[in-house]
Amino acid sequence: MANGRKLCKSVRLYQFLFALLTVTITAVILYKRMTWESQRDARFNADRQVNGKEDTGADELDISKPFLGHKIVHLDLKGAAPKISYLSWFFPYIKKLGATGILIEYEDMFPYTSLDVSAKNAYSKNDIADILTMANKSSLEIIPLIQTFGHLEFVLKLEKYMHLREVNKYPQAICPSKEQSLEVLKNMIDDVMLMHKGYIEYLHIGCDEVYQIGECNDCKVRNYNNKWNNEDLFLAHVTTLATYIRTVYPGVTPLIWDDQMRSISLTQLSSWKIGDLVEPVIWKYTTDVEAYLTGDLWDKYKIIFPNVWFGSAFKGAKFPDTMISPVEYYFDIHRSWKSVIAMYSNDVNFKGGILTGWQRFDHFSILCELLPVAIPSLAINIMYLSSNIKSSTYFVLHDESRRRYTNLI
Numbered sequence: 402m403a404n405g406r407k408l409c410k411s412v413r414l415y416q417f418l419f420a421l422l423t424v425t426i427t428a429v430i431l432y433k434r435m436t437w438e439s440q441r442d443a444r445f446n447a448d449r450q451v452n453g454k455e456d457t458g459a460d461e462l463d464i465s466k467p468f469l470g471h472k473i474v475h476l477d478l479k480g481a482a483p484k485i486s487y488l489s490w491f492f493p494y495i496k497k498l499g500a501t502g503i504l505i506e507y508e509d510m511f512p513y514t515s516l517d518v519s520a521k522n523a524y525s526k527n528d529i530a531d532i533l534t535m536a537n538k539s540s541l542e543i544i545p546l547i548q549t550f551g552h553l554e555f556v557l558k559l560e561k562y563m564h565l566r567e568v569n570k571y572p573q574a575i576c577p578s579k580e581q582s583l584e585v586l587k588n589m590i591d592d593v594m595l596m597h598k599g600y601i602e603y604l605h606i607g608c609d610e611v612y613q614i615g616e617c618n619d620c621k622v623r624n625y626n627n628k629w630n631n632e633d634l635f636l637a638h639v640t641t642l643a644t645y646i647r648t649v650y651p652g653v654t655p656l657i658w659d660d661q662m663r664s665i666s667l668t669q670l671s672s673w674k675i676g677d678l679v680e681p682v683i684w685k686y687t688t689d690v691e692a693y694l695t696g697d698l699w700d701k702y703k704i705i706f707p708n709v710w711f712g713s714a715f716k717g718a719k720f721p722d723t724m725i726s727p728v729e730y731y732f733d734i735h736r737s738w739k740s741v742i743a744m745y746s747n748d749v750n751f752k753g754g755i756l757t758g759w760q761r762f763d764h765f766s767i768l769c770e771l772l773p774v775a776i777p778s779l780a781i782n783i784m785y786l787s788s789n790i791k792s793s794t795y796f797v798l799h800d801e802s803r804r805r806y807t808n809l810i
Contacts (some may be wrong), residue, residue, distance in 0.1 A: 418797065468742060468786045471710070471753025472473065473502040473544060474779065478510040479555070480760040480768050482524070485531050491772075492539040498780055499787030502542030504605060504755055505532070507593070508764070509555040515588035518556050530595050536600075543600050544656070545593050548607035549586045549642055550575060550635075554764035556585065567620070568611040573763075574611050577638035578619040594650055601653060605682070606642055607660030611635065632665045636673040643678035659683045659702075667701045676705040682755055684712025688733035690741050699745045708752040713738050715782050716775035717759025721766050726775040731732060735782045756782060 416474060474495050476483070483491065491504070512529065524532070525663040536543050556562050557572035565582050567574040575582050594604070615624055615631035624634055643655040659681035662670065670676070681702065685694055702709055713734050715727045742751050761768055 467789050470751055471501045471754045472786055473504050475504045475757040477760040479508040479764055481771055482510050485528050489535055492535050496539040498783040500783055503521045504544045504546055506546040513592045515592050528675055533600050544603045544605055545597055546605035549591050550608045551611035568616050571613055574613040576617050578623045602652050603656050605656040609660050611661055635661055640673055655679045656682055668763045670705050680708050682710040682712045686714040686718035688737050690737040699749055705750045708750050710752055711738055711754045714757045715779040716770040719761040721769055723769050726770045726778040728778045733779045735785055
């Protein structure tokens with residue numbers, strides 16, 4: 402009997418402690434929710450202090466104005482590539498949210514015929530045809546992405562192509578000075594264009610984060626003979642590929658990530674006439690874009706490029722091992738981008754935006770923030786870009802996107 406009373410007391414004690422813990426956690430969550438917007442406003446007021454000067458601020462810059470350019474959703478296929486049946490739901494869903502197109506980064510999931518670089522589980526030609534048909538049915542523009550400089554691990558990891566590496570021990574960057582490098586890249590471009598002919602107006606050729614450049618003997622000799630530096634070497638490679646695309650596939654405009662050009666002078670960019678060949682996608686995945694991409698950069702780009710695109714993120718840009726997308730973080734990124742667009746849109750023509758969604762940080766990294774768990778982040782941020790609502794309505798957006806998601810499924 403005594404043991405029974407002790408057991409009852411222990412159970413009641415555990416119940417009390419559990420209830421106390423539940424109340425405490427609930428109170429903390431409610432407190433954080435109540436103070437979230439005031440903390441965010443304080444952060445963004447601090448973000449306005451750029452280079453010691455206070456900018457005009459998001460609200461004063463019509464940040465509530467909808468972005469009317471292309472809103473392209475990035476599908477990164479270098480890990481956990483979606484099944485075709487999933488895409489048949491996904492395409493009409495993002496269209497209803499406000500997306501206008503899809504950037505498909507195929508990596509080794511494309512059924513290449515000229516090169517033996519496709520993964521064993523790569524999409525078939527019929528799969529690609531189905532993807533194009535479904536996208537067309539949803540009135541979504543397709544933009545293929547083929548890496549052509551850095552991030553070529555899926556090719557350069559293979560023994561057959563190791564000799565094309567810029568640095569032998571690193572499979573990231575291809576040597577731009579070897580003739581076979583251009584042959585491989587042109588074969589990849591031709592294979593992709595053959596399957597997409599008649600469907601596309603843009604082809605993204607990557608060219609971001611080229612961490613090894615001008616290091617092999619071929620590149621050093623080439624630089625010396627032409628009196629180049631590594632910036633010239635980069636621009637020579639880009640212009641060669643862009644000229645090839647524009648010549649062989651008239652009407653198709655090459656896009657490139659912009660980061661390698663940020664440190665290149667206006668004079669050097671002008672001398673290569675890069676603005677006549679490509680449109681840059683200016684990417685930044687921070688909550689204070691304007692602090693990093695300052696006026697000097699936009700002053701340079703507005704002279705070189707008639708059109709630019711911006712690159713934000715809805716997933717895969719926080720940490721390489723993140724499992725659940727931090728929705729508030731990605732919302733802050735888009736709020737900051739809206740501020741930048743409002744700040745510079747009188748001088749720079751923002752043709753579109755790409756909402757990137759990385760599956761891995763690179764080909765050898767672990768998977769992060771898989772697409773299904775990032776749907777709330779994607780929905781909120783497409784709606785935010787497309788709407789004329791104020792930036793302080795995060796929770797309204799969250800509830801509205803959840804309602805739309807429920808109705809659409």
